[in-house]
Amino acid sequence: MQLSFLRFALLADAAASGATGLLAFAGAGFLTGLLGLPTQLLVYAGFSLLPYAAIVAYAGTRPTVSRPAVWAIIAYNALWALDSIVLLVSGFVAPTALGYAFVIFQAAVVAGFAGLQVIGLRKEAVAA
Secondary structure, three states, X not given: OOOOHHHHHHHHHHHHHHHHHHHHHHOHHHHHHHHOOOHHHHXXXXXXXXXXXXXXXXXXXXXXXXXXXXXXXHHHHHHHHHHHHHHHHHOOOOOXXXXXXXXXXXXXXXXXXXXXXXHHHHHHHHHO
């Protein structure tokens, strides 16, 4: 299996999502005080990232990368990034300054992964 640009983007997304998911899920109690985000939000968000990371890793390690699967991953990433910003402006949470920075940073990273995955799909289409 050759590590194409698309595979790299998928596997980097899986690694970052898995690490963030573990951190949020296992460290929610500690992070709540630092970020000002509700413990349950961190637990559920972290827990939801674990199967997502596994699915993205699976998609990135298949002999042939499924274009529909990658488009679904891109859509999920775009929705996550958008929802992160909506969360901040909704008034539902009252994060600390570090909490704002964390949510904005992770939204930007997730949007970046979506962009890299789109580029990877285009590169593979041109190569085919």
